[in-house]
Amino acid sequence: MIKKFQNIKSKASSLSLLLMLLAVWQLVCSLELVPPFLLPSPVSVVRAFAADFVPIMGHAVVSLTEAFAGLSLGVAGAFMLAVLMDRSNYLYRALYPIMLITQTVPTVALAPLLVLWMGYGAAPKIVLVFLVCFFPVAVGLLDGFREADPDAIVLLRSMGARESQIFLHLKLPGALPRLFSGLRIAVSYAIVGAVIAEWLGGSSGLGVYMTRVRKSYAFDKMFAIIFFVSGLSILLMRLTAWLEKKMTPWARQGDGKES
C-alpha cells in the first residue's frame, strides 16, 4: 500500500521533471539561444514526426520484424544451449567461462563485419540481434537452472521423478526470474541492435531512415526518430515486465488477500 503510494509519487515527480526539461528546451529554442538548425524545438520535433508518420511506421515494421526474428532465435538458441549445458558438466565447464567473456565483447562492433559477409538484406541485422540477445538470456537461464536447491532435487527424486520432470517442475520455474532479467536486457538490445545494423546499409528500416535524415541535416527528424526508438525500447521492456508478472505470480507481494 505504502509502496504503491511511493511508486505513484516517484512516477509523478519524474514526470514533472521531464515536463520541466521540455519546457526549458522549448524556451531555449523560442528565445533562439541556440541556432534552430542545431537544436530543433520540441514542437518542431513533434511536427516532423507527424509529417513523416507513415514512412516512419513503414520503417518501424521492418526494424521490429528483424528485432523479433533475432530475439526469438536468440532466446530459442539460448534455451537449448542452457539446457544442454545444465545436463552436461563437461559442456558447462568448457563453455561457461567463454560465455562470460563474450558478454564483455561489445557485440554491435561486429555489425560492419556481418554486413560485409551477408550483404544488405535482413540477414546481418537478424544475426546481430541474435548475437546481442543470445548471451544474456543463456547466462541468465543457466544460472537459474544451476541455482536449484540440491535438497529439492533429492526430494523430487524421492518421489520418483525423472530428470525431465525435475527440469519441468523445479529447474525451469525456478529459473524464470533469471530468464526475465536476461530478457529485459535482450529486448532493449534487440531494437538498438537492428537499428545499428541498418545504419550500415539496406533499403528500409529505422536505421536506414536515420542515416537518410542525417545526410540531409534534418535535425528535427533526427530527434523525432531518436525519441521514437527509445520509446519503442521502453515499450518492449514494459511488455517484458508485464509478461514476467503474468508468468511468475508467486513473486507478487502481499498476503494473497489482494489478488
Add this chain to the structure above:
Amino acid sequence: MSLFRCEQVNKSYQGQPVIRDITLTLAQGELVGLLGASGVGKTTLMSILAGVDRPDSGRVLLKGEDITGVAGRVGYMLQKDLLLPFKTTLDNVSLPLILKGMKKSKAREQATELMERFGLSGSENKYPHQLSGGMRQRAALLRTHFSGNRVILLDEPFSALDALTKSELHRWYLDVSAQMGLTTLFITHDMDEALTLSDRIYVMTGIPGEIQTQLAISAPRPRPADFAVSQEFLQAKRQLLDAIGR
C-alpha cells in the same frame, strides 16, 4: 510380519564409514522414533531408506520386495519443508501424484479432499511464503503422504517449530496417522518428543553410527495427560539417557 525393513545397511563417504550394520523394522501402523546426536548418520540412513541414496551393502525391503536404491516407493520428508516457492499449496501437495503420471485435475481433486483433514482448507491457492510455519509443515506432510504407500519417513519433522505449535502438531499427527493407517519412522533430537509419539524408539550412537538400543513404550497413543510424570516415562527416559551416554 514387518511392513518395511532394512537389513545390515552400511554406508561410507570418501572412505569414512558413516553408518554400520543398521537393521530396523516397521510394522503396519507403527510410529517409530529414531533418536541420535547430530552427525551420527540419521539423515544418511533415511536417504537410503527412501531410495535416493544407495547403501554400500545391505538392503531395503517393502512388503518383502527389495527396493534398495529405488525412489518413489515410500514417502520421504527432508529436514527442510522444501515446498516449492513457485507452486501454490494445492500444486505442491499434489506434486507426487502428478510425477506418477496422474492427470492434473484428478491429482488436485484428490489433494483437495485431504486439505481439510490436514488443516489446510482455504490455503489451496496460497503460495508457501504466505503460510505459517505449522501450515507449511502440514502441507509438507500431506505431500509426503501422497508420495508413498502409507510408509512415511520424516527427518526432524517438528524441530523447526515453536513449543506450542509443536505439541499441537504432535496431537494432530497421532490422530491423522491413526485414521489413515500410516506407518511412520521419524528422526528427532528430542527425547521428550520421541517418548510422546513413539511406539518404539531406536537409539543411534557412535562413529560410524550404529543402532545401540531399541526400546518399546507400552502406554497407549495418544499418551495420557500425566504421561510425562509417569513411572514408564521416567524409566524410559533414564534408559535413553544411559544409551546416549549423557
